[in-house]
Amino acid sequence: MHSFYQRNPGAFLYVSGFFCVPATQSLEIFYHQSFAHPKKSSIFADMKQEIIDKINRLASQDEPFLFVINYQGDKAFIRQLSDINPEECLFDFEGRGNSSDEMKNNSEKIAEISEKIAEEEISKEEISEISWQIAPPLYEDYERSFGIVKNNIMAGNSYLTNLTCKVPVSCNLSLEDIFHRAKGKYKLLLRRKRNLNPFVCFSPETFVRIKNGRIYSYPMKGTLDASLPDAEKQLMEDRKEAAEHATIVDLIRNDLSRVAENVRVDKYRYIDVLHTNKGDILQTSSEISGRLPEDYRNHLGEILDAQLPAGSITGAPKDKTMQIIHEAEGYDRGFYTGIMGIYDQGELNSAVMIRFIEEETSPSKTEKGKNSEVSRELYFKAGGGITSKSDCRKEYEEVIQKIYLPI
Secondary structure (H helix, E strand, O other), X not given: OOHHHOOOOOOEEEOOOOOOOOOOXXXXXXXXXXXXXXXXXXXXXXXXXXXXXHXXXXXXXXXXXEEEEOOOOOOEEEEEHHHOOOOOEEEEEOOEEOOOHHHHHHOHXXXXXXXXXXXXXXXXXXXXXXXXXXXXXOHHHHHHHHHHHHHHHHOOOOOEEEEEEEEEEEEOOOHHHHHHHOOOOEEEEEOOEOOEOOXXXXXXXXXXXXXXXXXXXXXXXXXXXXXXXXXXXXXXXXXXXXXXXXXXXXXXXXXXXXXXXXXXXEEEEEEEEEEEOOEEEEEEEXXXXXXXXXXXXXXXXXXXXXXXXXXXXXXXXXXXXXXXXXXXXXXXXXXXXXXXXXXXXXXXXXXXXXOEEEEEEEEEEOOOOOEEEEEEEEEEEEEEEEOOOOOHHHHHHHHHHOOOOOO
């Protein structure tokens, strides 16, 4: 690995969870020596070298490609764009993908594949009403996980921890129907493969972009129901949300400084509106950027590895927080909260895989105990950031609010 990508950025820049940064003021930065010389947790090993090598090779050869990497960084789906088979993967990243109407009209092969798939699934035209039900986790179960996180925060082991849940849902749409109907900046459908459950993701959150030699990150932290009175004012003045966002901004700035120079916060805490089947949600984001070295194409794998796992879905400091997450959540995130993206001609556009529905299958038992039909269950994975100021009931309700279809 090139020495530039191994260097340590020095002390971690941290904005205290007890400190509220007004949206109109510049960040106050506190150096926290416990974050110096960060190492990845044993819970999260470095991205597999074979994944890094493949990304480096494709980028250095200027081969346009799609990459999907799981939370642990040990599994990946990487294909040159020209080699992607719609039977195994559909994607649409801000209008670029292999599922547009134009592509379907111009490609007989894709049309035939779509027709074949449609024979086994409910067509969009046949569904007049969408049935959507969730089975929220028991509050007592969430409270137990929340307690593990909060106790660690109060002990000083973490300042922000992203706690997530795996929630059963039922819907009369197939995963492909959801993919085509959902509105989202980044959409992906990955069909069943060996040792991989199929899933659909409709993420609003950009991970990193690379353009004109600069790398950009857009962490999202802080949500609120847009229908509440003075919702925008409430969100911007919420001390807990402001502290959570400030922490993530400095965590991401630290991550970018591992691979880039002149790292800066270009925009701080601006509001986006997310449209869902349950109403609009307000979400705050920031923009951070830095200048990459000239040979970044030869080291794209290391650049991505240095940013993983994404700070917005782990917390600060990453090392200890990953251990806390492992203890508190009690399930395997899989590809949820991993990353997906496209690289083409020196530019990269990627997303954090949130807003995520996974399909699990298991054989059903007959009365005589024999396996019969295959049972299919859908699970929506969602979560939120916990700080010292978090209230368990409010965090629980925020998780439920995030379980939606953006249709």
